[in-house]
Each structure stands twice: as structure tokens, then as C-alpha cells.
Amino acid sequence: MDYAIQQILNALSFGAEYALLALGLAIVFSIMGLVNFAHGEIIAAGGYSMFAISALLTGNPWVVIVGALIVAVLTSVLLERLAFRPVRYADPATGLLTAFGVSMILQNLFLLLVSPRPIAVTNLYFLNWPIEIGSVQISTLQIFETVSTAVAITVLVLFLRMSSFGIAMRAASLDFEMVRLMGIKANRVVAVAFAVSGLLAGLACIFIMARRGSVDPTFGFNPVLKAFVACVVGGFGSLGGAVLGGFLLGAIEVGMLVVLPQSYGGMKEAFVFGIVALILVWRPNGILSPPVEKGDKL
Amino acid sequence: MLELTHLKVFHGPIEAVHGISITVQRGQCVSLLGPNGAGKTSTISAIAGIADYQGSIRFQGADLAAISVEDRQRAGIALAPEGRRIFSNLTVKENLLIGAATRHDRRAVRSDINHWFESFPVLGERRDQSAGTLSGGEQQMLTIARALMSKPQILLLDEPSLGLAPLICQQVFRLIKELKSSGMTILLVEQNVRDALDLADYVYLLNSGHISNEGDHNVFGNDANLMAELTGIH
Numbered sequence: 001m002d003y004a005i006q007q008i009l010n011a012l013s014f015g016a017e018y019a020l021l022a023l024g025l026a027i028v029f030s031i032m033g034l035v036n037f038a039h040g041e042i043i044a045a046g047g048y049s050m051f052a053i054s055a056l057l058t059g060n061p062w063v064v065i066v067g068a069l070i071v072a073v074l075t076s077v078l079l080e081r082l083a084f085r086p087v088r089y090a091d092p093a094t095g096l097l098t099a100f101g102v103s104m105i106l107q108n109l110f111l112l113l114v115s116p117r118p119i120a121v122t123n124l125y126f127l128n129w130p131i132e133i134g135s136v137q138i139s140t141l142q143i144f145e146t147v148s149t150a151v152a153i154t155v156l157v158l159f160l161r162m163s164s165f166g167i168a169m170r171a172a173s174l175d176f177e178m179v180r181l182m183g184i185k186a187n188r189v190v191a192v193a194f195a196v197s198g199l200l201a202g203l204a205c206i207f208i209m210a211r212r213g214s215v216d217p218t219f220g221f222n223p224v225l226k227a228f229v230a231c232v233v234g235g236f237g238s239l240g241g242a243v244l245g246g247f248l249l250g251a252i253e254v255g256m257l258v259v260l261p262q263s264y265g266g267m268k269e270a271f272v273f274g275i276v277a278l279i280l281v282w283r284p285n286g287i288l289s290p291p292v293e294k295g296d297k298l
Numbered sequence: 299m300l301e302l303t304h305l306k307v308f309h310g311p312i313e314a315v316h317g318i319s320i321t322v323q324r325g326q327c328v329s330l331l332g333p334n335g336a337g338k339t340s341t342i343s344a345i346a347g348i349a350d351y352q353g354s355i356r357f358q359g360a361d362l363a364a365i366s367v368e369d370r371q372r373a374g375i376a377l378a379p380e381g382r383r384i385f386s387n388l389t390v391k392e393n394l395l396i397g398a399a400t401r402h403d404r405r406a407v408r409s410d411i412n413h414w415f416e417s418f419p420v421l422g423e424r425r426d427q428s429a430g431t432l433s434g435g436e437q438q439m440l441t442i443a444r445a446l447m448s449k450p451q452i453l454l455l456d457e458p459s460l461g462l463a464p465l466i467c468q469q470v471f472r473l474i475k476e477l478k479s480s481g482m483t484i485l486l487v488e489q490n491v492r493d494a495l496d497l498a499d500y501v502y503l504l505n506s507g508h509i510s511n512e513g514d515h516n517v518f519g520n521d522a523n524l525m526a527e528l529t530g531i532h
Contacts, residue, residue: 094301182396184400
């Protein structure tokens with residue numbers, strides 16, 4: 001029983017991280033139809049900023065965390081302004097290629113300007129304290145991760161449902177042109193979407209840094225790949241789907257670690273993606289694929 | 299109030315409207331009539347700023363050439379588009395709130411929403427329901443109400459009766475008539491000729507991107523040949 005609880009907590013912790021990343025991708029995709037593969041580099045920018053702040057300013061972990069969040073938001077908004085806005089109304093393939101291009105440019109900039117090697121950031125020590133509840137052992141990171149994700153999702157839902165800007169963002173995900181015809185500034189809606197996406201990337205960055213303890217130029221690649229898979233499983237463009245896909249992917253990963261014999265440990269990813277493929281055979285558009293906007297009932 | 303001069307509208311490389319000139323005076327209801335593909339929706343799209351055009355569109359004396367889609371709405375041009383294009387996943391109330399997104403008088407916005415709920419009790423009963431669950435007629439009422447929530451100077455109505463049952467059409471035209479009586483300036487694109495003529499102060503007949511005829515509604519109503527051209531009934 002204790003073992004099961006332990007694994008459920010592990011699944012929640014992994015799932016929370018994937019859910020945050022997937023949500024960041026889904027927000028931008030639902031409004032712009034853009035799969036932002038440069039999302040990983042926003043996470044990496046957050047990671048490098050943690051190093052820079054602790055090396056140049058202060059080692060206070062809270063300052064480092066807030067700094068990383070701000071840098072992630074600013075990077076995301078800046079990328080929208082410089083790279084994605086000029087191709088906003090272009091063919092979706094142009095946006096996708098732009099995202100790949102931006103991702104490569106940023107990775108190479110990190111490589112050239114910082115270091116090709118992993119750089120250690122040790123400020124988040126307090127997230128790795130073990131806590132024992134009965135015979136179940138968890139870390140402060142797992143609690144922080146799950147609670148922060150729950151708070152972030154709740155705040156995001158409230159923002160999208162209660163604020164006029166949130167309603168405009170939901171409307172933009174259904175019919176962007178019609179939102180412009182309502183007088184709502186397209187640039188502002190898209191910029192806020194990127195800011196929210198950047199904030200979620202920054203939050204995920206803190207968890208990944210706490211777990212890995214170092215940042216390198218390809219730091220964000222694997223997490224974003226997982227987030228992309230979570231979005232596809234949940235239904236691309238659906239915010240609820242992104243969260244569901246994230247937690248489901250976390251559960252499948254932990255499930256595989258538990259079920260697979262140790263000698264098959266190296267094939268964990270293959271089994272995970274095998275299950276993902278089966279889910280897509282069952283629901284080709286993802287579990288909660290968003291409805292197609294038909295606009296009327298003619 | 300609205301003046302189109304030598305307007306050409308383009309869909310990519312294709313010229314859909316070939317240099318038409320139209321004037322709408324304040325408080326007037328002007329109808330653009332014509333068969334499918336005549337260029338009616340293209341004209342309205344150009345005014346709203348969502349279609350490429352050449353020529354001039356002046357609204358209240360100002361040239362709209364450099365004005366963005368959003369700023370045209372802020373200047374007082376509201377569009378109730380063809381196909382209604384309500385935000386189906388948003389509630390009825392949220393659709394109306396989006397319509398008033400550029401207004402800052404929150405109390406007046408709430409009062410206007412209540413006004414629409416009183417005018418159309420069905421919308422009021424379903425205020426918290428997804429707009430996509432409304433019937434076609436209810437969606438059309440919501441589209442017009444959403445457009446009016448911005449307190450526009452001119453209302454562009456694109457095929458408001460399209461796909462609606464005759465009884466529902468009557469309700470829609472009754473609403474447009476009420477709007478006209480209240481002094482609202484309206485540019486109406488419609489295929490439902492008799493009702494459109496009944497409402498219009500002035501009529502332009504579009505055919506293959508050209509204005510083939512124009513005049514007040516009496517001229518059209520009394521000219522058998524024109525009516526035959528409009529209705530297709532000879």
C-alpha cells in the first residue's frame with residue numbers, strides 16, 4: 001500500500017511538470033496555431049538566468065526563482081515580438097519552421113556565449129529535503145511541484161473564466177479574426193498568451209533545475225518533447241487536454257518504471273511511446289480534442 | 299457617414315469587386331442586394347478591414363486605408379458577419395461581454411446585457427449556456443446583440459436571414475426595423491429581397507462585382523424587370 005502511495009506521488013510530481021509545459025505549448029497553439037518548439041529554450045534561458053543571478057547578484061533562492069520566472073516571461077514575449085509576429089499570418093508551416101530556427105539559434109547562442117558543458121546551480125537545495133510520512137518518503141520538491149501546479153492551473157482557469165482579457169483569449173482560440181472584429185487588439189492577446197506560456201515554462205524550469213541541478217544548451221529539448229507528446233495525447237489546442245495529457249504521461253512513465261523488470265529499464269521510453277500510440281489509435285485527435293469552430297448552425 | 303469610392307476588393311489575386319461607389323448617410327438603412335458571388339460580402343469585409351482593397355473608404359470623413367481592423371471597430375463600425383461566427387464554446391453572456399470589450403463603463407455594459415436578456419428572454423434564460431447550443435435564430439439574435447454591445451455608429455449586417463426558417467426571419471427583420479427606427483445607421487447585405495427592400499431607404503444592386511442599378515426602394519419595388527432580376531422570378 002505504502003509503495004503504491006509512493007508511486008502515485010511520484011506520478012503526480014512528474015505529471016505536474018509535464019502538465020505545466022504542455023499547458024504553455026497549448027496556450028500559444030490554441031490562439032496562434034503555432035507549435036512553439038522554442039519553448040525548450042525559454043526553459044533553458046530561465047535556467048541560465050538562475051546561474052547568472054546566483055553568480056553575479058545573490059544566492060538567495062527566492063530571488064533566483066523570481067528572477068528565473070521574470071527572464072522566462074521576458075524571453076517568451078521577446079521571441080513573439082521578434083520572431084513570431086512577422087510570420088503570424090503566414091502558412092502554419094512557416095511558423096513551425098520559424099520555431100525550429102529560433103530553437104537552434106538560441107541553443108547555439110547558449111553554446112557559444114555560455115558553455116557547451118552543464119553548469120551547476122545549487123541554490124534550490126531546500127527543494128530536495130526528504131520528508132517521511134509514515135513509511136512514505138517524499139521530497140519537498142514533490143510537494144512544491146504538485147502544489148504549485150495546482151495553484152498555477154487554478155489561477156489560470158480563474159483568469160480565463162473571470163477576467164475580460166481571459167475571455168478574449170478563449171474567444172481568440174476559437175476565432176481569432178472575429179476577436180479582432182470586436183476591437184480587441186490582436187497583438188495584446190498574443191503577447192499575453194506568450195507571457196503566460198513563458199511563466200509556465202519558468203515554473204517548470206525551477207522544478208527541472210531542482211531535479212537536475214545543472215543547465216546546458218539542450219536543457220529544454222527533452223521536456224518540451226514530452227510536453228508535445230502530452231499535448232497530442234490530451235488533444236492539441238485543448239488546455240484541459242494538455243493538463244490531462246501531462247498527468248497521464250507522468251502516470252504512464254512511473255507505471256512503466258514500476259512494471260518493467262530492471263533489465264528492460266532502458267526500454268522505458270519505447271514502452272511509454274507504445275502506450276501513447278495505442279491511445280492515439282483509440283482517440284486519433286487526442287482524448288479531449290477541442291471542438292472545431294463551425295460558427296453557425298446552417 | 300460612410301463613403302466608398304471606386305472600391306475594388308481582392309481575394310488574393312482575384313478581383314471580386316470592380317470599382318463600386320456607395321454612400322450611406324447617418325440614420326439611413328442601405329441595402330446591398332444581388333445574387334451569390336456578386337461581391338456583397340467582399341464589400342462589407344473591405345469596410346470592416348478584413349479584405350484587401352483599392353479605392354477609398356471614408357467613415358465620418360476619415361480615410362480608413364491605414365486603420366486596422368481593431369481600430370475600425372473602435373471608430374464605430376460593427377459587423378454582424380455572414381455565418382454568425384459566435385464563439386460557440388463561450389456562454390451567451392461571455393459572447394455579449396466580448397462585444398463590449400472596448401468599453402470601460404462596466405455598469406452600463408451590465409445594464410446593456412440585461413437589456414438584451416429582457417428583449418430576447420431566450421438569451422436571458424440561456425445566459426450561462428454555451429452559445430453553440432442555441433438554435434440558428436437565437437444565434438443570429440446573439441450575433442446582432444454582440445455587434446451592438448460596442449455601441450457602434452454603423453452596423454454592417456451580412457446576410458442576417460441566411461439559413462433561417464421564415465418565422466425566425468420575420469423576427470430578425472423586426473429587430474432590424476426596430477434598430478432602424480431607433481436611428482441606427484445600417485448597411486444591410488441580404489438575399490431576401492422583399493424584406494430588404496421593405497427596410498431599405500436606398501438600394502444598390504450588385505452583379506458580378508459591379509453596381510448594375512441603384513435607387514430608393516420604391517423604384518425597385520415598382521420596376522417589374524428589376525424585381526425579376528433580383529428575385530429570379532420572371
